[in-house]
Amino acid sequence: MTLDDNKNDLLPLLAYIDPAALTYQDWVNVGMALKEEGYTASDWDQWSARDTARYHAGECFKKWTSFLGTTTNLVTAGTIVDMAKRSGWQPPYSSGEDKELDWDDFIGSTKENKVLIDKNWLEGKEVIEPQTWNPVKDLIKYLETLFDSTENVGYVTTSWQKEGDNKYLPTKGNFDRTAGELIELLNICDGDVGGVFGDYNEACGAWIRFNPLDGKGVKNENVTEFRFALVESDSMEIDKQNEIIRTLELPVACLVHSGGKSLHAIVRIDAGSYEEYRKRVDYLYAVCKKNGLEIDSQNRNPSRLSRMPGVIRNARKQWLVDTNIGKTSFAEWQEWIEAVNDDLPNPESMADAWDNLPDLAPPLIDNMLRQGHKMLIAGPSKAGKSFSLIELCIAIAEGKKWIQWDCAQGRILYVNLELDRASCLHRFKDVYEELGLRPEHLSNIDIWNLRGKSVPMDKLAPKLIRRAAKKNYLAIIIDPIYKVITGDENSADQMANFCNQFDKVCTELGCAVIYCHHHSKGAQGGKRSMDRASGSGVFARDPDALLDLIELEITEDLVKQEENKAVCAACVAFLEEHYPKWEDDISQDDQCSERVMLDYCHKVLTVDAYASLTNNYVYVARQKVRQRTAWRIEGTLREFPKFPPIDLWFDYPVHHVDEIGVLKDIDAEGDQPSWKKNFKKKKSPDDHKNDRRKSVDSTYDIVKSFGEKVTLKGMAEYGGVTEKTVKNHLKEHGDFIITNQGEVMRKTEKVE
Incomplete structure (x- = not known):
């Protein structure tokens, strides 16, 4: 970390580090790091003074001269950066950094998040000082609001002054009395608060800790419940502080006038751990800051002291202004803040748009899918779903037809989550060659190989958006989604949240998102196409286009028929090359009989040529037919009319439409009702x-x-x-x- 040009880089980080929470060695390390990075002893001294219990004037300056520095075990800025990070500080984001975006981050938007208040229009809400004041009543209500009766309360009534300084600082104070004991004594003290808590100096007032302690000390580790945090600002008028606190509906348990320049809002945090406490306080402070309330960042600690109501400070009251205002809990407040700042568009009147309708997004796949929309391809294992997506990639890149639909031409990103890099690249080349297409626009295809590196979709989407932001992709294909599913795929709410990530990608990049998913277990023929995909029905209802592949049960007779055609085609191709006069001898009908064609080839070809035909051409033709599978595509479309089912042959590695119609009357797997399957006709x-x-x-x-x-x-x-x-x-x-x-x-x- 270089600080030569900006010496203030480390000083804001010190605000996150509480010297009172450090060991002696950590405190010394901070001083050594500051000196190593070119700071002054005064910087270290000012920060150290926050530890009122252990601070001694002049000690920092004496130790400073002993820090000579060595080439080994060097303490540098990294020490302070690490301490600040552990206390909640996060590095700022700049456009040049490779930072993973979170869903709270705005991409390509200038709207400031979580802002409810325009500071330029603050008028202030008056805080009216009570004319009739009961200090004991204030204290009892404060204790009853924040503590259970058996919880230990930390408070300070004694103070001290630095040499040559008029400022009063609190001592460590008391921490071994329960709220119940204090309330009981207050009820019988006859107005003598000092008789209960100890006499205090009216020149500086008294302090109290708002979170319960274990009775053994006053540090963060002594806090037993991370229940509240302190919001305090002394850089603006109290009336404006009051207006912001109330307008933001902070979940304030107690609001105390400090007797000085600020209000002390004891805000409900209700964290289950110190880590969660820090995150929630960071969120709270960030919202306050964005709305004009400049908060003293030194108040983050859960063991922090706040002003005690019911006492006098420099002839002014420290009094309880209000209790239980704003939202009832941190969770409710955070949800409200997020909802107010949801960045959603406002409703519009249809009357305003009737004569000026926006243009529809142009088709990406004709009569199937528009640009910027979502499509799901579902099917069982071995249906060639990945090959169909590769075929689609090539069709879009080259501006060609996919299956039977014309495609717009443009750039496309294929996110490969399943294949190793070599296999994926070979597949693309194999499909290109099998389709008979010239690879004239290979630069339109980008492949992101993530096998072994994939992360859940809620983490992948921001990374994807960042990498694709300037590529102008027409479509992004994610294959397959089971690798990135977050949550239980049978849970509707969890899968709705998962599918929302695709919306995020579509919206931010303005491109289509196409993905594939597997079928549920069991026969699928008796189901509707939109009910076959595994998991929640959200999968079928979320995309704008759903294509579903289901296997057809090919009969042995059909296989023989296809073998006959394949052998005949192989013979014709071979004869064209080796015996061009064949058409003079073979009729159209004979060309449809493999027996006739093979007999003819055996008659007119040499022994070697015939052996080559049968051992290579014919054998390969038969094998391809035997390896071929048949499929039916059905679709559910949101933007276009429903299309009739399309029958396909999957002839590895590509799909071909059954143009002749031999598959038209073939039943899909499981199409027959169960009573027909169980009672098959017995053969004679x-x-x-x-x-x-x-x-x-x-x-x-x-x-x-x-x-x-x-x-x-x-x-x-x-x-x-x-x-x-x-x-x-x-x-x-x-x-x-x-x-x-x-x-x-x-x-x-x-x-x-």
């Missing part, structure tokens, strides 16, 4: 025989497509059964023969 013997016949035909054609002789062994290995089973099925079929060497062929085929 003929049905089983037909199934076996079809299986033999299919297995034979597939093994034959590999380009080798079809054998019992080969068919058994492909079907995962024994050779004996294959032999029995072939005999039952009747259209096949088996040679002595175990080769299998159709009866219609010529035996060479």
Whole structure:
């Protein structure tokens, strides 16, 4: 910390450090740090004088000369900074610092938070001194308001003066008598307050501590309940102090006139610990300061002395002005302050806007999602949700179509929470290549890899906003959200708060937020699309667009049909390259039969070419079909009309729309009612025989497509059964023969 150009940097920090709460060595360390950083002995002395019990005039100046400094164990400004931080001081924020924003911070807003009072319009609320004054009654009411009868009260009636100074300072005082004892004695003292508390000097009055003590001392560690804090300002007129205190509705338990230039407001804090006490007092002081009440920061300590009502100070009364004013608790007051300063817009009349309606946000995804809005993609595991989001990233970056919707072109940020960096980057390239798109606008895609570094969304959102503030993103994709969920995903209020973080990002950055979430457990087909996402229904109701993926139950017949098409397409592609005259020989109908196409290829191609076709093209085509899954997208839209369900093939690593419509009549997983699932129609013997016949035909054609002789062994290995089973099925079929060497062929085929 450099102080050469600004020597006042450390002095405000000293206001947070109570010398009375330090050990002797810590006190010495403060002096050594001040000297090391170029301060004077007078600075140390003025601060040390706050410890009235241990301060001795001239001691600081004597010790100052003994601080010679060494190259080892050097005590520097960091010592004071650390002490101040532990006492509630926080470093100021500047635009050049990499500081995590909190939700209380305003981003891009000039509105001052938590300000209720315009200091320029303060008139003051008069504090009327009582003409008939009962000091004993003031004291009893004060004690009854702040203490239980069994709690020890700290108070001071004796004082002393510095040499050459007219100012009176309190001594350590008493701390071993209970509020009940004092009240009992006051009730029988016949107006003699000094007879109860001890005679005091009317030139300086008396003091009292507002938090209960343990009877062993008067330091912070002796405080048993962190119940109250002192708000005092002597830099403005008392009438204006009174107006601010009441206008702010501070939860004041007792308001005491100091007999001098200030009011002492004993404010309810009700903290459960010293740490919470410090945070609440910091909040209280910050609100007061922003509203024009300059508070003495030395009054933060819970063991602090305040002015005792019911005594005389320099011929003026120290009297109890009021009790129990403002809000009833700190929590209620804080909630009220936050509500008053919620920064929400005022209601507007529809009549004013009718003829001057604002423009709607332009679409980000046509007929689906507007720019600046939110979208959720929900689906089960292995639905390719992440791949669909990568496809969307590419579509927006390149200004292309996504599934079947046109996308606006612009910059997009993909927040990767699940994949390692290498896998994520490879996925983007794989999807680009599979989609057949030229990567002409890669600079439009930013990827933020956070695997192993993700934090809850309420912490991530400010970091995200700060990094994205000047990037002009059209959309931010967060994949997946289970990595950043805060709270119980089945709790509506907790998930509402979680989803509010997306609103924060949308509002501050003016971009869309798109995220994905998983389905709940169990079959989903019988549910509405908006009820399938895991957790609270808030997930489905919060976004402006919800796309839901549900798997379709593909039949074996459909798989065979798709295999047939894939094999035919592979044959056509291979023939185009190796035997261009094929179209003269093959009709349109023949092009739809894998058996005909393979037989033709076997006839016209060389042995090596045919082997390449079957071992590479055909085999890969079959494998891709077997790995393919089918899905149906349903949507719930807020801004656009509902679209009919869209059927997709997930052909790793991309999704393709089922343009032909073969999936149209396929049931989604769990679509059938339970009574149909439990009472399936029993197959007849003929049905089983037909199934076996079809299986033999299919297995034979597939093994034959590999380009080798079809054998019992080969068919058994492909079907995962024994050779004996294959032999029995072939005999039952009747259209096949088996040679002595175990080769299998159709009866219609010529035996060479």
